[in-house]
Amino acid sequence: MGRVEDKVCLVTGGGSGLGRADAIALAKEGAKVVITDINKENGEEAAHAAGNGAIFLEHDVAEEDQWQLVIKQTLDHFDELNVVVNNAGMFIPGSVEEVTWDQYRIHQRIHMDGAFFGIKYGIETIKANGKLGAIVNIASTTALLGYHTSFAYGACKGAIRTMTSHAAIHCQQLRYNIRVNCIFPSVIQTPLIEKLYADAAAAAESAWC
Numbered sequence: 602m603g604r605v606e607d608k609v610c611l612v613t614g615g616g617s618g619l620g621r622a623d624a625i626a627l628a629k630e631g632a633k634v635v636i637t638d639i640n641k642e643n644g645e646e647a648a649h650a651a652g653n654g655a656i657f658l659e660h661d662v663a664e665e666d667q668w669q670l671v672i673k674q675t676l677d678h679f680d681e682l683n684v685v686v687n688n689a690g691m692f693i694p695g696s697v698e699e700v701t702w703d704q705y706r707i708h709q710r711i712h713m714d715g716a717f718f719g720i721k722y723g724i725e726t727i728k729a730n731g732k733l734g735a736i737v738n739i740a741s742t743t744a745l746l747g748y749h750t751s752f753a754y755g756a757c758k759g760a761i762r763t764m765t766s767h768a769a770i771h772c773q774q775l776r777y778n779i780r781v782n783c784i785f786p787s788v789i790q791t792p793l794i795e796k797l798y799a800d801a802a803a804a805a806e807s808a809w810c
């Protein structure tokens with residue numbers, strides 16, 4: 602029997618990188634996985650790779666009405682929800698002097714608004730079945746340390762860290778059977794990091810030309 606046998610686990614940004622790996626690992630441990638992503642092709646491929654009846658739902662985590670639809674589709678398909686992994690993300694490098702308002706807002710929408718909706722609708726939905734549930738928020742070491750080129754990203758990851766603490770205490774106070782935790786990965790080779798390195802290498806090369 603797997604460690605999450607028959608738990609319904611929703612992974613945002615599950616079409617690539619860490620989310621894809623999470624989805625595959627959860628399915629291997631017996632979970633019924635819902636992969637959501639803005640990238641339909643990658644999301645469908647990840648659901649196929651995960652197996653065990655995993656499904657893909659197209660979903661922009663920054664849009665509240667899309668969260669409401671994804672929760673409804675999950676309940677229609679699997680009857681309940683037990684775990685939400687708030688993983689979807691992106692990264693545009695930039696110091697506090699370099700970052701534009703638009704770049705700052707994009708980070709806020711995807712990371713902060715996305716995590717806010719995921720935590721809010723996750724708690725509302727998981728508490729309804731009364732069983733043990735979990736919300737896992739993917740932050741970053743940029744939530745804990747200062748980095749020269751991660752101002753907007755780090756600000757949002759710091760906010761996710763704080764949202765996690767408040768939501769966890771809320772669930773404990775109201776005796777909900779829901780754990781809310783945060784993970785702080787360092788650098789892991791995924792398409793996000795590969796693009797970052799490729800862009801940096803291209804910029805260095807053009808500086809020499």
Ligand SMILES: NC(=O)c1ccc[n+]([C@@H]2O[C@H](COP(=O)([O-])OP(=O)(O)OC[C@H]3O[C@@H](n4cnc5c(N)ncnc54)[C@H](O)[C@@H]3O)[C@@H](O)[C@H]2O)c1
Pocket residue numbers: 613614615616617618619620637638639640643660661662663687688689690691711739740741742785786787788789790791792793794
């Ligand atoms: N890779 C690392 O080194 C690292 C380190 C610390 C934290 N993280 C965090 O881990 C998470 C996953 O990163 P990754 O490295 O796997 O990146 P990735 O680019 O490989 O995957 C991110 C996924 O999120 C999806 N996504 C982007 N915007 C979305 C939106 N608005 N709605 C739904 N899906 C959306 C993308 O389509 C993609 O499939 C992110 O939150 C990232 O900030 C990654």
